[in-house]
Amino acid sequence: MTLDRRGKRWGFAFLLLAGAVLLGATLWSRQSAARAALMRADPERILTDPKLMGVATTMGREVFQGHCAVCHGAHGQGDPALGAPNLRDRDHLYGEGRVTEIEGVVLHGIRSGDRRGWNLASMPAYGRARPAADPAIVPLSPRETDDVVSYLLGLQGHAVPAEAVQRGKAVYAAHGCWDCHGWDAGGDPAIGAPDLADPVTLYDDGSRAALVRSIRSGRAGVSPAFARSLSPVEARAVSVYVASLAMRQ
Amino acid sequence: MSWSQPNPRRALTLCALGAVIGLLIAGYGLFTARGTRIAGVPAEDVALVNGVPLLRSDYVAQLRALHDVSPAVATPAQRREVIDGMLREELYVQRGLELGVPNDDIDVRAALVTATEAMTAADVLAAQPSEAELREYYATHQLRYASEGMMLVRDLVVPLGGGSAVDSGKMADGEEYYFAARLHLGEPLFRAALALSDGQAAPPVVVDGRRHLVHMVHNQRPRANPFEAVRDRVLADFQKDKATRVEAANARYLRRRADVQIADDVQ
Numbered sequence: 001m002t003l004d005r006r007g008k009r010w011g012f013a014f015l016l017l018a019g020a021v022l023l024g025a026t027l028w029s030r031q032s033a034a035r036a037a038l039m040r041a042d043p044e045r046i047l048t049d050p051k052l053m054g055v056a057t058t059m060g061r062e063v064f065q066g067h068c069a070v071c072h073g074a075h076g077q078g079d080p081a082l083g084a085p086n087l088r089d090r091d092h093l094y095g096e097g098r099v100t101e102i103e104g105v106v107l108h109g110i111r112s113g114d115r116r117g118w119n120l121a122s123m124p125a126y127g128r129a130r131p132a133a134d135p136a137i138v139p140l141s142p143r144e145t146d147d148v149v150s151y152l153l154g155l156q157g158h159a160v161p162a163e164a165v166q167r168g169k170a171v172y173a174a175h176g177c178w179d180c181h182g183w184d185a186g187g188d189p190a191i192g193a194p195d196l197a198d199p200v201t202l203y204d205d206g207s208r209a210a211l212v213r214s215i216r217s218g219r220a221g222v223s224p225a226f227a228r229s230l231s232p233v234e235a236r237a238v239s240v241y242v243a244s245l246a247m248r249q
Numbered sequence: 250m251s252w253s254q255p256n257p258r259r260a261l262t263l264c265a266l267g268a269v270i271g272l273l274i275a276g277y278g279l280f281t282a283r284g285t286r287i288a289g290v291p292a293e294d295v296a297l298v299n300g301v302p303l304l305r306s307d308y309v310a311q312l313r314a315l316h317d318v319s320p321a322v323a324t325p326a327q328r329r330e331v332i333d334g335m336l337r338e339e340l341y342v343q344r345g346l347e348l349g350v351p352n353d354d355i356d357v358r359a360a361l362v363t364a365t366e367a368m369t370a371a372d373v374l375a376a377q378p379s380e381a382e383l384r385e386y387y388a389t390h391q392l393r394y395a396s397e398g399m400m401l402v403r404d405l406v407v408p409l410g411g412g413s414a415v416d417s418g419k420m421a422d423g424e425e426y427y428f429a430a431r432l433h434l435g436e437p438l439f440r441a442a443l444a445l446s447d448g449q450a451a452p453p454v455v456v457d458g459r460r461h462l463v464h465m466v467h468n469q470r471p472r473a474n475p476f477e478a479v480r481d482r483v484l485a486d487f488q489k490d491k492a493t494r495v496e497a498a499n500a501r502y503l504r505r506r507a508d509v510q511i512a513d514d515v516q
Contacts, residue, residue: 036292039305042321070377081480100309100319107306113370113492127397129428142399142424203481213478216397222485224375228368232293232306 035233038240043099046240047247053240060241063234067226068242076245083203083221088245093202094118094192097246103239109225110192117225120191121180127216137176140215144171149211155185155197156206295332298339308335369499370492378487386487387476393486394479395471398427402442404434405462407453414462424467438463 034055038046046052065074071084078086085093094110095101108117124131126140140148144167150160151168172178172185180193187195194202203219204210226235294302308331312318316327323331351357378386387394401424405414419433431439438461441451445465453460476483 039292042319043309044319045321081477082484083481098313098319100313103306104310109371109374112374113367115364115367127426129426139426139429141422141429142426143422204478217479217482219481220485221481222374222488224377225371226375228372229375232304235306 038236039233043103043236043239046099047243053244056237056240057244058237059234060237060239060244063230063238064241067230068238071223076242080202080204083219085202086200087242088248089200090246091195091198091200092189092246093187093194095189097243099236099239099243102242103235105223106230106235106239106242107225107227110223111220112222112225114225114227117223118192121193122220123180123214123218125216125218126175128218131218140171140175144175145212145215147171148175148177148215149208152185152196152211153208156199158199296336298336299343301339301343303332303335303339308332311335366496369496373492373495374488378484378491383480383483383487384476386490387479387483390483390486391473394474394482396474398471399424399467399469400427400430400442401425401466401468402430402434402445403464403466404438405464407460407462409455409458409460417461427471434463442468 034052038052038055041049041052046056064072064076068076071082072078072087073084076087078084078088085091090097092101094105104116105118108114110118111122112119122132124134124137126137126145127142128139131137131139147164147168148171149168150164151172154160154165154168177185180191181187181196182193185196187193187198199206201210202221203214230238290297291302293305295305295308296303309320311331311334312320312323312327315331316323318327320328345351345357351361402420404417404419406417407414419438420430422429422433425433427439427443430442434442435456437454437456441454441461442463442465445451445463445468447465447467449465451463451465453462455461
């Protein structure tokens with residue numbers, strides 16, 4: 001009688017354990033399948049697939065808060081003091097905002113030491129005796145710097161003296177600023193050169209003083225490479241999440 | 250013989266059989282690359298070459314770089330071209346390692362050293378310092394973040410035998426950074442000018458047989474920039490210094506770990 005009752009109790013416990021294991025295995029296998037589907041899908045098509053988007057944004061938000069929010073802000077609004085771009089608009093410093101391009105930045109970074117990252121150009125410090133490693137790049141005098149800034153402020157729609165704009169335009173052409181930023185100062189997303197005609201600036205508040213500071217001291221913002229600290233699926237998920245931030249605007 | 254009855258000989262036979270099968274599987278895995286393959290390619294990879302994964306992210310990036318397409322719209326020929334290229338590269342890398350190319354080829358050696366250093370730096374960059382750490386770093390290296398000094402001077406030249414003073418034209422560009430003024434004025438005149446405040450004139454300085462009178466119009470000495478204005482540079486320098494320290498520690502660790510024997514005559 002006692003043995004029978006004990007046997008039943010053990011049987012019940014075994015069934016309970018088996019049920020828990022089965023449930024765990026089912027959940028794990030569903031989660032694994034969803035992650036595998038996220039990896040195998042065409043990155044650009046994930047954005048239009050509600051099921052994959054659900055998986056990606058849930059995981060991506062968590063990764064973003066842990067690794068990216070420290071510079072780009074909790075909501076991806078960016079930090080002009082650091083030159084960390086706003087991820088919620090459709091202006092893309094590098095590339096065109098594709099998931100693949102964002103994933104490349106997440107994995108290999110910008111000026112991060114990873115040779116597969118974006119390392120093509122940095123803003124020279126024109127207020128130094130040697131602005132860049134390339135000896136062909138020569139310093140600008142304070143007046144030339146002021147004139148270039150007048151030219152840029154003019155492009156952005158600010159009221160500035162026409163003569164200063166003309167002088168600045170000449171300096172812009174003579175000193176090769178166009179080489180990275182383009183003849184129209186519209187920037188070049190292939191090397192991360194910002195659009196200088198846009199009043200929303202990458203660094204600081206876009207004031208004359210801030211522009212002068214950028215030209216004098218140079219800029220070389222860094223985005224770390226997370227290829228060794230994030231799993232491939234985490235990198236994919238956070239890339240989709242970041243791409244989705246711009247889509248919400 | 251009944252299977253329900255214990256049988257020591259049968260138990261031993263089955264045990265030995267299991268051991269032999271285990272050894273065969275292990276041997277197959279150990280001595281053939283195919284023996285170590287797993288069932289299927291993981292989702293994050295597009296291929297495995299002798300167990301080495303070729304990452305899907307690299308495949309997607311190469312499709313974009315070569316043909317500007319995403320995987321879903323790439324043609325079979327485009328996909329084949331990219332995957333064939335990746336397979337070829339991996340096979341040659343593996344073959345190169347088998348042949349000991351890193352020991353023979355100076356370019357490969359240099360690339361390996363650079364890549365290993367870069368990996369250390371990349372790991373450092375991936376860890377973000379706290380605000381307090383950055384402020385402390387800024388406080389200890391404040392001079393680094395001072396602005397370049399600027400001066401606007403008039404350099405008048407008076408002939409030694411007498412006559413009227415004329416502008417030398419050395420500062421024709423107007424206000425200049427200190428480094429440019431030093432270059433244009435020359436060291437003796439720059440030194441004389443550096444000590445001047447706005448509106449002051451230096452005692453005459455004779456250079457190359459001519460008497461110079463330096464008059465300072467505006468002297469803006471280097472100024473410390475506030476932390477907020479140079480935060481990005483502080484962060485970059487902090488991480489660069491940290492990477493250098495980590496690299497040095499890495500080199501020490503590698504040296505300590507390695508069995509290095511140096512010939513007597515070069516010690």
